[in-house]
Amino acid sequence: MTVPHPVSIVARVWRLDTEAPLPLWRRTSLSRGAPELAFSTRQGGVSQAPYDTLNLGRSTDDLPESVAENRRRLLQALGFTPEQLVTLGQVHGARVAHVTAPGLQPESDAAVTRTRGLALAVTGADCLPILYVGGAALAVAHAGWRGILAGVAEAALQAVCAVGEVSPAEVEAHLGPCIRVCCYEVGPEVAARFPSQAVIPHAHSVHLDLPAAVRLRLLAAGLRPERVEDTGACTACEPSRYFSHRRDRGATGRHWGVAGWRDAPA
Numbered sequence: 001m002t003v004p005h006p007v008s009i010v011a012r013v014w015r016l017d018t019e020a021p022l023p024l025w026r027r028t029s030l031s032r033g034a035p036e037l038a039f040s041t042r043q044g045g046v047s048q049a050p051y052d053t054l055n056l057g058r059s060t061d062d063l064p065e066s067v068a069e070n071r072r073r074l075l076q077a078l079g080f081t082p083e084q085l086v087t088l089g090q091v092h093g094a095r096v097a098h099v100t101a102p103g104l105q106p107e108s109d110a111a112v113t114r115t116r117g118l119a120l121a122v123t124g125a126d127c128l129p130i131l132y133v134g135g136a137a138l139a140v141a142h143a144g145w146r147g148i149l150a151g152v153a154e155a156a157l158q159a160v161c162a163v164g165e166v167s168p169a170e171v172e173a174h175l176g177p178c179i180r181v182c183c184y185e186v187g188p189e190v191a192a193r194f195p196s197q198a199v200i201p202h203a204h205s206v207h208l209d210l211p212a213a214v215r216l217r218l219l220a221a222g223l224r225p226e227r228v229e230d231t232g233a234c235t236a237c238e239p240s241r242y243f244s245h246r247r248d249r250g251a252t253g254r255h256w257g258v259a260g261w262r263d264a265p266a
């Protein structure tokens, strides 16, 4: 059911404060010492159409100074500075960068760290951003259909387990806004590469369920079902709240999923 002007949208441990100056999905009920976990929306930035307003992607034709200001605002809202930022050169693959310092990690669609004071960011505008927390490690992953088939979701899970020294059953995974099964029509050649539980036939088309495909793979890799949390948000359904590469035919901005510990432990 849709409420005209909700003050907030809640999905279990995730909450979007829609009236904040910079509306963000935030992980709630955090225990002491837990990392910051967030997913951005398109609201609260300075970019002009079609990147209005919180475009965080440099790989667009948006003004670089606008993107820089948007990134600064988002990081500030989470308690970070641009000097703490880790970004990925995403290629729809399954490589996981092991990160100990800020900066760009080329040709990586996931990153893992146990270093405090870093803000790990994944970029997307329909692809599924995934955040992981396991023991002393956290990770981020960018999962479109190609990356899912390449195994990026499990690769990031395995990296968190190795770096955090935990088993998959101890890891939490968080699924952010992405294009959902309601809106994501795919060709039969793509659909055929996914398990039937992630493919929904329509009258004259098939739709792909990216979060379902990721969930199946993570559970098969040992993650516990009750430790998968999902915002449930569809980027293509809500033009006022999200960018969508598919809906906007490529001329659009980019969101971030972010994970990090703000600073060194006390």
Ligand SMILES: [Zn+2]
Pocket (backbone or CB within 6 Å): 179, 180, 181, 182, 183, 234, 235, 236, 237
């Ligand atoms: Zn939708």
